[in-house]
Amino acid sequence: MTTLSPSLFLLFLLPWAVMPVVAVIPRPNAPVELREVPSPDLEPDSALLDVELSEVCGTDVYLQQGRLEGVPYPLVPGHVSVGRLRKTRGTLLDVEGRVFREGDRVTFLDVHRTCNACWYCLVAKATTRCPKRKVYGITYGLDDGLCGGWAEQIYLKPGTRCIMAGADPETFMAGGCALPTALHAVERADIAIGDTVLVLGSGPVGINSIILSLLRGALRVLCIGAPALRLTAAAEAGAGDVLNFEEYDERERLEWILERTNGRGADATIEATGAPDAVVQAMRFTRDAGRVVVVGQYTDHGPTSAEAAFNPHLDLNKKHLDVRGCWGSDFSHFYRSVQLTSDPVRSAPWVALKSKLSRYSLTEAN
């Protein structure tokens, strides 16, 4: 696993099997193991899903490295997946009230019920900060059952939010977990028709942010990332111009942005890098009274460096800037993502992206 590039998708192509096989991270920094797990008894209004595809994202790499808090090892990773309902018990409904049947191709929100009972859910209406939130493949461990996608089967607990998947599994997975994450970020970026958007980072969230910024009416999207291969993908996804940050220092990057924005900076910048200092640079690369969305800091990489030299007067107050952290995504983002990838017309960018995916089988998980 340690050699995996977090931007390449790991896809499982699974034969059906009676005793489901799962890939387990037994503890931080240990190799992934294959195990056989007994098939669960279904509670009322639950289901068993035959996995067609799941994914590897950056989070899975951090899980393997033990960098996230509150993870109940041993754990089956894989939080966004798609497959077919093998068995259902009771009634499973989608948000439209339609009944799911065995054999349906479905995906599901990785967040298994926010509580709808706490102050964050009910007063702040900030459900991604609900302290009771449980996530398949991240905060549900093997002790909670078949709760991760690197597996032949997933147990869909009662209350899991399922959606009919209209797309083929690979188109859906070309968006993966990065698509709803980027959709949330683009929503928070308040992009106006005709804006110039800067995307920092060219991983899955960055690429999806490029696609969605254009879908949202941006005139042009610029991208600073690395390595070259991903920048090619960024350009193919619609970025009007790209820059390899490994070849230019901060001052040169700023000049590059200013040259392309009449000397002002981007109207909105979406930071999707993982590097703390990039947050300060995002402020500088954005025009006065613009917006910065910070969606690249999902893991604690410590404080900004001394070189970043965050200056609240110059970087924030005098710029009259809006800086917006963006954590997780809720059902609405996931639902809209599935709508996009399931639509014959709107899914085009993800159909194009399919060719970029890497495919692995469960036995290749290490």
Place this chain on the structure above:
Amino acid sequence: MTTLSPSLFLLFLLPWAVMPVVAVIPRPNAPVELREVPSPDLEPDSALLDVELSEVCGTDVYLQQGRLEGVPYPLVPGHVSVGRLRKTRGTLLDVEGRVFREGDRVTFLDVHRTCNACWYCLVAKATTRCPKRKVYGITYGLDDGLCGGWAEQIYLKPGTRCIMAGADPETFMAGGCALPTALHAVERADIAIGDTVLVLGSGPVGINSIILSLLRGALRVLCIGAPALRLTAAAEAGAGDVLNFEEYDERERLEWILERTNGRGADATIEATGAPDAVVQAMRFTRDAGRVVVVGQYTDHGPTSAEAAFNPHLDLNKKHLDVRGCWGSDFSHFYRSVQLTSDPVRSAPWVALKSKLSRYSLTEAN
């Protein structure tokens, strides 16, 4: 001047005089000098104002210390003032279309016309970032005429936005320039009815932010500031609880906040301190998915310190936080401020604040 406390208001009580006397900062770090300046010829649709009161704010102290960019010394400070129209030429109208007459008591927006022709004015609609913005007493110098309030008279150039002042001069000046600044900040804080608001800083902007947060429907306002005298003023202005930051370190301040907010932090924090590190603390003192308005960084005090240890993962992204720089104020903020202080009922907090003002005459300017 160097001994002035920037939170105490310097008020000029002036007799009328034929040859206006002005107080001038001749160059950075030089003592203020009194000079006689010839009365200007009035251009069409301009006026001459007999100053009743002007103010000393933090900006004036920084002007004297030479800490602001683009200041055309020698300069007459004093950007917010009130007085009576001594002489008008042509027609001066307020925004309602009413004609001003000689003898009327008026105040005026210190920003003398944003250009209404540039990209920031017309496309971004961010007029406080208009590069052509000129400000009485700050970016207009003595060479531009009688353009500052530390003077017996001010020349109101054509296009100056005047408002009839319904309040007595001292009530109006109890708000001063801090009131529209705070009003803009409170507007950007998106305070909901029932919110708990934290104000960092107990200077004029802080005190006005307390008053306006309550006026906006906050359930409770907490204030961290210093020294004790100002915290008393903060409590009298309505703060439900205050803390002297000189007596508690960052960890203790955080605990103090959490104890008063069910362990979550403030719903909205208004940073009005002048200290770069306070911006990072403001993020930490605010609840997840809350809002921080940064309005205290009007001068460049350099980057945050190593101790601040700004961590974009913990302080911003995981918190799903909104951080909003707030620069200057526009006519709407100034107009609404004058409405408040001119209203018999709504002006009560500023009437109460009058007793806190210090009064000086022009001859005491040093």
Place this chain on the structure above:
Amino acid sequence: MTTLSPSLFLLFLLPWAVMPVVAVIPRPNAPVELREVPSPDLEPDSALLDVELSEVCGTDVYLQQGRLEGVPYPLVPGHVSVGRLRKTRGTLLDVEGRVFREGDRVTFLDVHRTCNACWYCLVAKATTRCPKRKVYGITYGLDDGLCGGWAEQIYLKPGTRCIMAGADPETFMAGGCALPTALHAVERADIAIGDTVLVLGSGPVGINSIILSLLRGALRVLCIGAPALRLTAAAEAGAGDVLNFEEYDERERLEWILERTNGRGADATIEATGAPDAVVQAMRFTRDAGRVVVVGQYTDHGPTSAEAAFNPHLDLNKKHLDVRGCWGSDFSHFYRSVQLTSDPVRSAPWVALKSKLSRYSLTEAN
């Protein structure tokens, strides 16, 4: 019941009793009957509440008249109530995670769980339009158990959202169901500091809208309503000027508004009347680019009259007006309402309003 004025609050002062007595509307247009109902067996995480006070609002009158759809008669009216927990089974938590104990004084959201599983709850985030919404005292009937406030006891089903009531019952009930309804309307009115707000209607929602508009920073609130007694209450609640609509026709009302708003109309108008034509008048009484919130049309009184002559060009499009329907309220509005009435300082307007309440016992329900 038919003689009840819907703006006068009916308050029940009840002795404790073993067999709870309830007041029942057996069917539309039938007199209210007192019945004895066996005390329920408590399900896990449910409770029994001894009612101290409940209320009569306009909705209850409409229930008696059979004017609402989907009401399962026989029905115990009374959807907002306050009392003490007599008995609990399992664990009841508030949104802060605090455990309720027997003897605690609590109130509860009349909406018993929106489903958190449908398109309106999860995608549109418009929970007040959730089709599965059930309301104590309105869409829960006697067959559902002790589900209305005109009773000695209420059965709090599992999942009922309870809040500790810090105020005495009468202060709380001075807000009643009108307070969260008005809070939602004022939230949607986007009142700016310094705005002039017009409230149409002087019933409970109107009076609470006056109080909350001032709490929100309005410079001045005007009210058009009737009869004189209620307009006195409106003035005491803070309305700067009031007009009796029974004495002035539409043209005169418009003139009255324009005289008080520099000829422009109100910045925001909150319609809380119940009369269809008032919605069109609300548009005309509001300035160009202002906001109208429609919160007074909770019952179907049919279409606007020919005299109303709704003209989309003049009344809406040319005015660049925002007209916002406002249905129900959610937990956040109720929670913030309880915070206000429970606060020693902020509750002042409702403490003052207590004297306006009428008090009845259960035996006076007809």
Place this chain on the structure above:
Amino acid sequence: MTTLSPSLFLLFLLPWAVMPVVAVIPRPNAPVELREVPSPDLEPDSALLDVELSEVCGTDVYLQQGRLEGVPYPLVPGHVSVGRLRKTRGTLLDVEGRVFREGDRVTFLDVHRTCNACWYCLVAKATTRCPKRKVYGITYGLDDGLCGGWAEQIYLKPGTRCIMAGADPETFMAGGCALPTALHAVERADIAIGDTVLVLGSGPVGINSIILSLLRGALRVLCIGAPALRLTAAAEAGAGDVLNFEEYDERERLEWILERTNGRGADATIEATGAPDAVVQAMRFTRDAGRVVVVGQYTDHGPTSAEAAFNPHLDLNKKHLDVRGCWGSDFSHFYRSVQLTSDPVRSAPWVALKSKLSRYSLTEAN
């Protein structure tokens, strides 16, 4: 002129001439006349534009019919035009500060300076409701000079907001005045990614609303309009489904919508019809808690009919609906429109639309 279809664009292909010829509406309901008008003396910072193309829109038809207020006949119609600068005096700058030169191809905002001095401009920030607003070709008449586009030349008064036109004139004019109008409407519709948008009307504003709703991230756009030819254009512009309102009554139209929206109605509806009753239908065709933008009521066609039967309870309040009038457009909308049509990629929908334009020369103006 009376036979003109307002959705067909009248385009002038003009040879240069020393004495400019203009087409004049001498008075309401009189035929258009060609006149020779002396070339103006240029004031400082003004220019003379050789018209390449101007347009006929619905407003021009209404001008000819005398249906608009405050029009100073005789009048040269044509408010949106594009051409080349023949002569400039002084300095003309665009919003970026770039100097225009003779020979440049430019367009200009038809609104000649809002005042930037009144309450609507400065406090409400609703510049489209500025009472001092003057519009080329509508509220500037022949007495004001060469102020309309149905002419060989236009006099660009000082302060006219010019923009460099990057597109060929026909691509630009395929958007015409309808594009910024629709852009403003789509902005106000708050379309979310994945929304279903309904456009009522298939004239120029309707077609541009379809294009821009898709550009904004709508999953699908439905259109109800007429006649068949325009519905074909609507489908070619991207509408997923269209309905001819001449063939279906209101009930059938509603069914058609509900079938395509899971029984809920459109997330957002843009009314661009000109028929008063369509505003009420727009409310009914929209889902609960959705948005209706009214942009089709630019002329007074009187009140809604008795058949419309506007019911504020059912159509507005219970639906928790937002209804937003949308008047005119400001520089930001025009600027963003020119950006779109000038961009090699983004202009594709308008390049496709060019073939739909009808072309006339000045001599064909009747």
